[in-house]
Amino acid sequence: xxxxxxxxxxxxxxxxxxxxxxxxxxxxxxxxxxxxxxxxxxxxxxxxxxxxxxxxxxxxxxxxxxxxxxxxxxxxxxxxxxxxxxxxxxxxxxxxxxxxxxxxxxxxxxxxxxxxxxxxx
Numbered sequence: 001x002x003x004x005x006x007x008x009x010x011x012x013x014x015x016x017x018x019x020x021x022x023x024x025x026x027x028x029x030x031x032x033x034x035x036x037x038x039x040x041x042x043x044x045x046x047x048x049x050x051x052x053x054x055x056x057x058x059x060x061x062x063x064x065x066x067x068x069x070x071x072x073x074x075x076x077x078x079x080x081x082x083x084x085x086x087x088x089x090x091x092x093x094x095x096x097x098x099x100x101x102x103x104x105x106x107x108x109x110x111x112x113x114x115x116x117x118x119x120x121x
Contacts, residue, residue, distance in 0.1 A: 022118040026086065027101060030068060030113035032076035038113065041073055042103075051098040051115060053078070055090045066090065068098065068115065075113065086117055095120035 030038070052069040059065035064087035066078040078086055089096050102114040 021121050022097065023121065024116055025119050026078075026082060026115075026117040028079050028082050028115050028117070029110045030076040030115055031079045031110070033112055034109040036076050037070075037073040038075045038109075041070065041075075042112075045070065045100060045103055045113070047100050047103055049100045051075070051100060053086065053090060053096055053098050053117070055087060057087075057091070070100075078115070078117070089119060 033039075049070060052072075054067040054069060056065035056067055057063060062077075062080050062083070064080070064084045066083045066086050068075045068077060077083070086096060097118045097120055099116050099118075100113060101116040104112055104114075106112050
């Protein structure tokens with residue numbers, strides 16, 4: 001019996017310290033960059049920075065809207081053509097994470113920020 005308890009405790013401890021697995025499910029440009037805080041914080045942004053994805057189910061322009069934030073500042077949205085699967089996962093309570101994949105100085109605001117979106121398991 002003691003062996004079983006020790007084994008259970010060891011398994012629990014290992015699971016608690018195991019690395020998180022993240023699966024890349026989407027790479028997208030940032031939509032609406034020019035309308036939000038992107039240009040104000042551009043010099044502070046770095047590839048690899050964590051982003052927060054926030055559902056906006058009551059958004060009058062897009063019922064699948066997913067707002068993208070960096071340190072509490074809105075940068076824009078996931079593109080409408082690519083946001084439905086992420087919206088569904090966020091609505092389900094799945095662990096969805098996002099990071100800045102690439103930053104690029106470009107005239108076209110759609111080419112400035114590339115975002116990677118992951119599901120954590």
